[in-house]
Amino acid sequence: MGKVLHITSGDIAGGSLKKAGLPGDVFVWHDILYDGPRQPGWPTEKTLNDRALFLETFTTGGLTRNRILKTLYHQYDKLVDAATVERIVLWFDACLFDQSMLVHVLSCLSLKKIRNVELLCVDAFPGIEPFHGLGQLRPEQFSVLYPDRHAVTDEQFSFAAVVDNAFATQDTALFSELSKRAGAPLPWVPAAITRWLQEQPDPKTGLGRLETLILAAIRAGCETPGKIFASVAAADTPPQFWGDTTLWAKINGLADRLPPRVRIEGPAARLPQWESEVPLDEFRIREEQDCHPSVPP
Structure with missing residues (x-):
């Protein structure tokens, strides 16, 4: 003791x-x-x-x-x-x-x-x-x-x-x-x-808050993971409970939806969700244009 x-x-x-x-x-x-x-x-x-x-x-x-x-x-x-x-x-x-x-x-x-x-x-x-x-x-x-x-x-x-x-x-x-x-x-x-x-899916959009903020960031011109992270962090209400692993998982989830909400372009099909040698700044995240979810700006 x-x-x-x-x-x-x-x-x-x-x-x-x-x-x-x-x-x-x-x-x-x-x-x-x-x-x-x-x-x-x-x-x-x-x-x-x-x-x-x-x-x-x-x-x-x-x-x-x-x-x-x-x-x-x-x-x-x-x-x-x-x-x-x-x-x-x-x-x-x-x-x-x-x-x-x-x-x-x-x-x-x-x-x-x-x-x-x-x-x-x-x-x-x-x-x-x-x-x-x-x-x-x-x-x-x-x-x-x-x-x-x-x-x-x-x-x-x-x-x-x-x-x-x-x-x-x-x-x-x-x-x-x-x-x-x-x-x-x-x-x-x-x-x-x-x-x-x-964070639970909204009945109208099917999206949680982080997913909504991600799409809003992309629509505002943020295409790289780093810029999306900064935009979402600025828009979310403190205290921030999530980190990059969680946010990359959300982005990957949006890409995996049917139909996809975003398209991931870069050195891999999906963002790495843990330590990786794949450079994040080489990725570009774009909203799928043929999908029009009712998401507030």
């Missing part, structure tokens, strides 16, 4: 947190817990295998199933080992990506009867505008925030289990209810869930 374990999301945030000079070890959690097959709470071996296959497909093989499985097993082993530390400090953003991860980690810790948990959820920082997340902070800024941590309450643990169940089951009705929850024990959850709902 006596050790402190810091758990956060994102390698950039984790790297800065390690340099902040705070007591304890830093562990970065990796997973896209608002999407894909899983179960509420602690995963079974089948769940981990299903998620590994999903993430391998999501990254078009950029991350292999075996590599992902190794990471997932290590993460849950780390939570089991957390029972031996004096306290756990969770550092998360207010975005959809982090909130889905936060409620899952809290749910898993609670199931293991680990309650010596403190939370820092950061939705703003002086001088940083727009604020998207912890990855924007310098190491010394983590130190400034550290005294603001609060012990996670029983009510927050219980609420986290409800939200984790919603994400695991993709329960749209429960999501709709949670998005309207006033005075939520984890106050950043309703806005994050609202953003999840915006």
Whole structure:
């Protein structure tokens, strides 16, 4: 006992947190817990295998199933080992990506009867505008925030289990209810869930918000992946929950539709969704002219 374990999301945030000079070890959690097959709470071996296959497909093989499985097993082993530390400090953003991860980690810790948990959820920082997340902070800024941590309450643990169940089951009705929850024990959850709902296909256009913003960017003259990324990032509402892997997957999905919504021209048939030697600036993304979805500009 006596050790402190810091758990956060994102390698950039984790790297800065390690340099902040705070007591304890830093562990970065990796997973896209608002999407894909899983179960509420602690995963079974089948769940981990299903998620590994999903993430391998999501990254078009950029991350292999075996590599992902190794990471997932290590993460849950780390939570089991957390029972031996004096306290756990969770550092998360207010975005959809982090909130889905936060409620899952809290749910898993609670199931293991680990309650010596403190939370820092950061939705703003002086001088940083727009604020998207912890990855924007310098190491010394983590130190400034550290005294603001609060012990996670029983009510927050219980609420986290409800939200984790919603994400695991993709329960749209429960999501709709949670998005309207006033005075939520984890106050950043309703806005994050609202953003999840915006990603579901619109009844009129069949498009989620990111897909809509992608087409708007192309119509505005953005043809390269980099320019589309910048345009969508500027148009989306902070905090940004997605990165290039997610956006390239959305573009590839638009190209794979029947009929296709976009045409990808370049050194490969589809954008690479993970580390690749294929140069992104050689791609051009164009809207298919024979397809006229009713998408607002």
